[in-house]
Amino acid sequence: MKAVKLKVLSNEQVSRRYWHMVVDAPGLAKQVKAGQFFNIRCTEDYYPFLRRPFSIYRINQENETLEFLYLVKGLGTKRMTEIQAGQEADVFGPLGTSFSLKEEWGKILLLARGVGIATLAALAQEASEKGIQCVAILSARSQNDLLATETLQGFGAEVYKVTDEEGTSQVGNVEALIDTILSRHKVDAAFTCGSKRLSKLLQDVTAKHQIPSQIALEEHMGCAMGVCFACVCDLKDGENTTQTVRVCKEGPVFPLERVVLT
């Protein structure tokens, strides 16, 4: 894990709100695992000063490239869109824990909302490489934000889409969809990212069905190195006790049943 400057192969707008960046990462692509993230310097200026964290979206081990899918949210991501192909991106990582997939699993359920879809796409890629099938529920504001659908389908995932604009993304609707999926498929594990409400739902459903589950948390980060404690969250470590952990260092991936979702 170190800060390196990687050549940007492309950095393009792929929908109204999302951009896609591909960097040349010789020697690095093989070290990265789904769920991990990089802390990226968005501009050569010092404003904004702090790097911004982004999950790995796709890992291409053959070409040794890494891909990021990012939502333009504030100043940092706005400045990131100005990085041109041929320039260098200053990236620090890979950071944090990764998802774990058991070889004996046959099918997994992915539940993602918004930018969480980027994080779970890398997991769908890893699952497909291990011969594990994916069923994915993707939730977003609009169809225009669901551009990773084809990426997931490319990895063989069966994808269900729900959106705010179509009025299909309410928790009750997603719950019914999960029930249908669980009645049709033997799901060995479940994974989520991007929404506290949907994570709570998955926490309840997987507890009821005794399905192991993991979450990638996206908290605001300062240093992303475990020093500043800006990104802490609580994990249950007993019946009535909790333990405070850093999302950047002990996470971002945690067993879903242990995370205290507030």
Ligand SMILES: Cc1cc2nc3c(=O)[nH]c(=O)nc-3n(C[C@H](O)[C@H](O)[C@H](O)COP(=O)(O)OP(=O)(O)OC[C@H]3O[C@@H](n4cnc5c(N)ncnc54)[C@H](O)[C@@H]3O)c2cc1C
């Ligand atoms: C481990 C991790 C992985 C991530 N992966 C991705 C990814 O793959 N793609 C992607 O688009 N985004 C991802 N994010 C979120 C991304 O880091 C933020 O959107 C980005 O830092 C915003 O920077 P900004 O300067 O554009 O916006 P800012 O000006 O910093 O913030 C704009 C608004 O967004 C809010 N905000 C900023 N960061 C977060 C956050 N982490 N959670 C909730 N609200 C926030 C701020 O409060 C503010 O209201 C990830 C975050 C984490 C912690």
